[in-house]
Amino acid sequence: MEQALKSSVWRTVGLSPVNCGRWWWGVRYCSTWEQRPPPFAPPAAGGDEEGPPRGRNGSGQLPPPALPEVSRAVADSCASHEGLAPQRQPPPWHKSYERGARQAAPANREPWSSREGGFSKARKRLERKPLSIERTKGSEILFGIAPCSLALSQSRRDLFRLFLKESSGSRRLVTSEFVLQATARGVPVHHVKRRELDALCRGQVHQGVCLEATPLRFKSLEEAEKPDLGDEESPNRQLIWLVLEQIQDPMNLGALLRSAYFLGVDRVVTSQRNSCPLTPTVSKASSGAMEVFDVYSTDDLRSFLKAKTAEGWEVVGTVSKPEDVENVPVISCLAFRWNKPVIIVIGSEGDGLSLETQLLCHRMLAIPPGRALHPGIESLNVSVATGILLHSICSQKLRHGD
Template identity: 60%
Template sequence: MGPLQYVRLASWDALRLSSAFPHHRPSRTVRCFSGWGKPLLVARKPRSRGDGRGVTSLQEDPRPQEATQEEESHSDLKSHPVLKTDADGTPAKKFWPQFRKQNAPPSNEEFVNLRNDDFPRKKRRIQQIPLSVERTEGSEILFGFAPCSLALQRSKRNFFQLFLKVSKGDASPAMMDFSQQAQDRGIPTKWVNRKVLNALCKGGVHQGVCLEATPLQPVGWQEGPPLQSESATVSEGSQLLWLVLERILDPMNLGAILRSAHFLGVDRIVMSQKNSCPLTPVVSKASSGAMEVLDVFATDDLHSFLKTKSDQGWEILGTVGAKRPPDDIPIVSCLDFRWTSPTVLMLGNEGSGLSPEIRSLCHRMLTIPPGRELEAGIECLNVSVAAAILLHSICRQKMKAP
């Protein structure tokens, strides 16, 4: 006899056993296998029907009322259908479909809704189609009101075309002013939609204006025109302030430093040529157009530049955080510093600060005193914020001309 026949015979015996001991709660049929040898709680006797088929029924329970109430307390079993049998002991055909229907698992739709509640569907991203805009090779895109307006006014670049956002109604006065400036300079103007402007400035805040122009390059510090006050001698107490930037990499920091330096009246800005952020449109936007106005100079030999200025009588000031560096350079608070001679203020990299080679050339180190005890990792300020504070503490001492 094969295994399949064993299974069939065992299933048939189980069905006959359940019909021999029927209950009005069919789940007990399963549990009665573990109750062999125990007295039955309910006495049973067959009753006859008019059609000649016998149906197993329940007799009145002779137990006390307390036992009956205890049995009826199992409310979780009352929802099952009644198991009925035919005369030959086989279960009624309608029982199993009804049983499956009542004990069926939740539908697939409920599982899908549960999954969607716990894990919301990701929004389908619309594939961006690249927009074809003819551009001049080697050009870059300025964006924003202030950078484009100041660039047109100073004319330090060569311009190719101006892109303005088209509107449903009449163009704003600012847009018409841009169009007029471009027309006066012979710059082609194109009215385009927002998607074209977003693609041109790569998601920057363009404010509806983009300008195609040549890149802006820093000038060598020796090629710049001499300042009028630079001819004054040190003994006369001339107040000159140059800001030197070493390895500033973040374009947002560089733009913020340029804006603060232009606002506070710094005479010249010199940045290291190597390992520094170039003068990109992002820097111009972060500086609110100050990059288009300032003359930014650069040097590929910062060590020689500082040594030259030191020999000319300039004071070289470095910057340091609240934590004292390992070297023995004097440290002075920006609140106690007195500006009495031409000064070069040095600002270093966002993470590592001034390099040891440059720090060794500094006469003194400026620091910003904190207002409380600082935890490790936040004992210094952002380089652009520190630049604004230090420049203000120095430039406020500038003597007014008689």
């Protein structure tokens, strides 16, 4: 009987048995549901005559047979969204039911899961917050292996505390060396987490080491003129001083000090006005050269250059564009020859040497480019250009046997 009913349905809707498995389930479900009486309908008291009209127009006709009703259900299912079975409310445990419930929730009501995630993120932020380390008044934080190690080995700063990152493995040797240096100087050692070191040096590259110490200051030119320079003042020695006019970038100043120390410059003098001070960033950029190399300063650079000229020194300026210089001869750094004490004057990053300083120079040096330059990239970084000039000049001193 059931097989005959299936065949009738297939013929009615024009479907094949291969594609009707799930359709037939919907047909049975719908037909069974429609044939059930209403759950709370009162029974008819007087037979068929007193019950509700059985026909569509109340004429008392019998209802249509089951097969057409089943066919209507199948047709309705064909017009449904899925095309397989009539749409129905999913059970409460189904994912689509939960999705519908979330969509129907009030807009101003935040789900508990998101609130719980917010609490978790806030708790993690509190856990990541570094511990506050109070610094000694008037101190600064050196950072990096080379600056901290050289500051510990010298006696130019007052040292307060050494901070080392909690580490293991290959860094234990570096840590133990710092502990030995600090112990020899009587400096307390604190092992802290990386985030504490990041907070101490404000996110700079500390390499796992920070040192609290007093700042370094420029030395005055009066100290540089004292007769305790040893054989530097001997008449047979070629002296070279580097003068910096308004160098403002600490990275450039550190790189200049590193090159000057490496290439054998005897003194570095900076102008006090509009110049970068000796900060921990300068020490890190100099790879610690600032910790062992004296840096001098003057508040009257022009008077200083005039005085050195009167003493027999040659003052040589630098320029990136020879056509911008007037009344001063410009030569290539490769053609420069020197046989007496010389001062190399370097200008600021943006403007170069001021006009007043240029007029105090005997000659101007330029670096010849290796190709035709594109407009906008016709000059070098000030620290790179200074390194090239110093190497060109200091190599002559080496060839003379000094």
